Amino acid sequence: MTNVAVIYSSATGNVYQLAEAIAEGAASAGAETRLRRVMELSSPEMIARNPKWVAHREATAHIPEAAIEDLEWADAFVFGSPTRFGNVTASLKHFIDQAGILWGQGKLTDKAVSAFTSASTTHGGVESTLLALYNTFYSWGCIIVPPGYADPVLRQTGNPYGASFIARKGATISDDELAAARFQGRRTAEIAARLAP
Numbered sequence: 001m002t003n004v005a006v007i008y009s010s011a012t013g014n015v016y017q018l019a020e021a022i023a024e025g026a027a028s029a030g031a032e033t034r035l036r037r038v039m040e041l042s043s044p045e046m047i048a049r050n051p052k053w054v055a056h057r058e059a060t061a062h063i064p065e066a067a068i069e070d071l072e073w074a075d076a077f078v079f080g081s082p083t084r085f086g087n088v089t090a091s092l093k094h095f096i097d098q099a100g101i102l103w104g105q106g107k108l109t110d111k112a113v114s115a116f117t118s119a120s121t122t123h124g125g126v127e128s129t130l131l132a133l134y135n136t137f138y139s140w141g142c143i144i145v146p147p148g149y150a151d152p153v154l155r156q157t158g159n160p161y162g163a164s165f166i167a168r169k170g171a172t173i174s175d176d177e178l179a180a181a182r183f184q185g186r187r188t189a190e191i192a193a194r195l196a197p
């Protein structure tokens with residue numbers, strides 16, 4: 001059994017939708033999955049200013065918070081963050097920064113990893129966010145699993161770096177974007193199974 005942790009940050013739910021699809025895809029490959037949200041660092045006052053953020057927070061309160069032990073448990077992880085000024089959220093980065101002990105013990109080496117994001121504009125920085133995440137995984141010695149164009153649906157969504165959703169002007173996530181996310185989860189689980197000793 002391959003263990004896959006899908007660890008995400010999401011304010012208004014767009015990244016969460018991708019995270020769910022990625023977890024479904026990993027499960028379809030026979031993996032055991034953990035869907036985990038990272039601890040939110042934004043203040044309650046900041047969250048309260050955005051009704052969509054408040055609603056999403058309440059709707060996903062049942063999702064367990066990510067713990068560093070999830071990284072040790074996982075054979076593969078898939079990280080997701082909204083694009084914030086072309087980069088990841090402080091909340092996800094804070095979680096990642098706590099992995100130093102596992103990193104020091106060599107417990108992250110050779111695990112499969114992939115990443116996903118959502119932004120509000122086409123050129124608003126989805127690739128820069130994904131590449132920023134991948135920088136961490138070079139340090140960890142992980143095996144980065146990009147979707148590439150390894151499935152026909154990637155020709156439709158067109159992001160070989162990782163699943164992404166452009167939520168411009170209230171757009172809803174398309175079936176193709178969800179299919180690309182499912183594919184990314186499945187592919188990451190399958191590559192992790194191939195890497196198993």
Ligand SMILES: Cc1cc2nc3c(=O)[nH]c(=O)nc-3n(C[C@H](O)[C@H](O)[C@H](O)COP(=O)(O)O)c2cc1C
Nearest residue numbers: 010011012013014015082084085086119120121124
């Ligand atoms: C502080 C902040 C910074 C943002 N920066 C960008 C950005 O650089 N480029 C972009 O296209 N969208 C940006 N956005 C929009 C979010 O990336 C977008 O709404 C995303 O879909 C939110 O994902 P979520 O629903 O999972 O929180 C920003 C939003 C916030 C709140």
